[in-house]
Amino acid sequence: MTRSSALLTDRYELTMLTAALRDGTAHRRCVFELFARRLPGGRRFGVVAGIGRFLSLLRDFRFGEDELRFLRDERIVDEPTLAYLANYRFTGNIVGYREGELYFPGSPVLTVDGTFAEAVILETLALSVLNYDSAVATAAARMSIAAGNRPLAEMGSRRTGEQSAVAAARACYIAGFSATSNLEAGRTFGIPTMGTAAHAWTLLHEHEADAFRAQIDALGADTTLLIDTYDIARGVQTAVDVAGASLGGVRIDSGDLPLVAAQVRAQLDSLGATATKITVTSDLDEHAIAALAASPVDSYGVGTSVVTGAGSPTAGMVFKIVAREASNGSWVSVAKKSAAKATTGGRKTAFRTLNDSVATSELIAISPRFESATDAASTYDARALQVNLVSAGEIHPDHEGIRAVAAARAHHVTARAELPLSALALSRSDPALETVYVTLDETSGHQ
Secondary structure, eight states, X not given: OOOOOTTSSOHHHHHHHHHHHHHTOTTSEEEEEEEESSOGGGOSOEEOOOHHHHHHHHHTOOOOHHHHHHHHXXXXXXXXXXXXXXXXXXXXXXXXXXXXXXXXXXXXXXXXXXXXHHHHTTHHHHHXXXXXXXXXXHHHHHHHHHHXXXXXXXXXGGGXXXXXXXXXXXXXXXXXXXXXXXXXXXXXXXXOBOOOOOHHHHXXXXXXXXXXXXXXXXXXXTSEEEOOXXXXXXXXXXXXXXXXXXXXXXXXXXXXXXXXHHHHHHHHHHTTOTXXXXXXXXXXXXXXXXXXXXXXXXXXXXXXHHHTGGGOOSOOEEEEXXXXXXXXXXXXEXXXXXXXXXXXXXXXXXXXXXXXXXXXXXXXXXXXXXXXXXXXXXXXXXEXXXXXXXXXXXXXXXXXXXXXXXXXXXXXXXXXXXXXXXXXXXXXXXXXXXXXXXXXXXTTSOO
16 A cells, blocks of 8 residues: 655644645745755755656655544644545645756755646655655765766665655766665666675684685675684685685775785785775765875765765755735736845846857846747857746646656766856865856846
């Protein structure tokens, strides 16, 4: 039985719904926007991830008997609100950035168009998914840049929640990682899985050689042996003694990695194991990976850092109303004026301007007609960034599942290739692209 996602929300959303049903504003059409005011951690760009997961959760956003009983027993909402929720279905429209796309401050990552009642209660669901997934994807992209052509494996399941682990593996794969240790992520999203043995395997045996021999008997000589349970140099010697020069790989999980990697490479070569690959793990982040660029390392395994956003565990996105239907049926732009938290009202359409295939700005077009300004792409020589995700309540299936993850991964490569070289630096800085707002002429669609 499918588990409802309807209570993955904050109580105040249902409180507002109750009040709106009472005062008659619940069915006013509104436009909500999910965006980030700034990029966390001095990052130069962000990576959108979580769109497909959000859409799948939206499909299951239903208030069944158990959910309604809880709301009634806890007196969270009144009977008219319970009656509304019993028949809740999102019937509006959602457009947004495709997964793998880059975003910048102000980018309208999601635009939700529906009645106040049906849209407002999606706030926490959308933010909880996109804030975490995008934070992980952004960290993963930075690590992918630092790694260059060397493959990265995500192995952080033990450092986050059990469902977050699956989400993190998905986000990492979209942003450039090549594999995950998480089997559920492999099953659900088609991500290649990897993993051989931990230190416990070596410690189980009387001798290190016994552990290596048993692993090779089970997995073949092309397996990767963990060589630092005791002494690394002795571990390398034992690994080659057992497997021969055809040993597939060794993993180093401790020590001064640049120094140790060089020593291990030299020892492997001296023993004739010139084709044996070296994988390093041990609390890597993008800066540690960059520091290993000149080392004889073949691949990386990353855990804690990537699943916690490499110091920025949330993307800092918010969900705000930017336009609403007035009592006379006309549309009005609305915005907060709060200090340091002001918003920009109006329906927005996003484009990335390009010069010789290099991105130059994030162009946000605001239409006074409260419609999508799709004609701005030709006006500004720009690439449109938004796609239809939900139309009249129907989810577009091409944004979910295994094929959607593969498409997001491919799109990320394309989007990242448009960035100027300065955007690839790992140091703290301003966003790589300026966000530029333009208001389109009501009649011509031009500025």
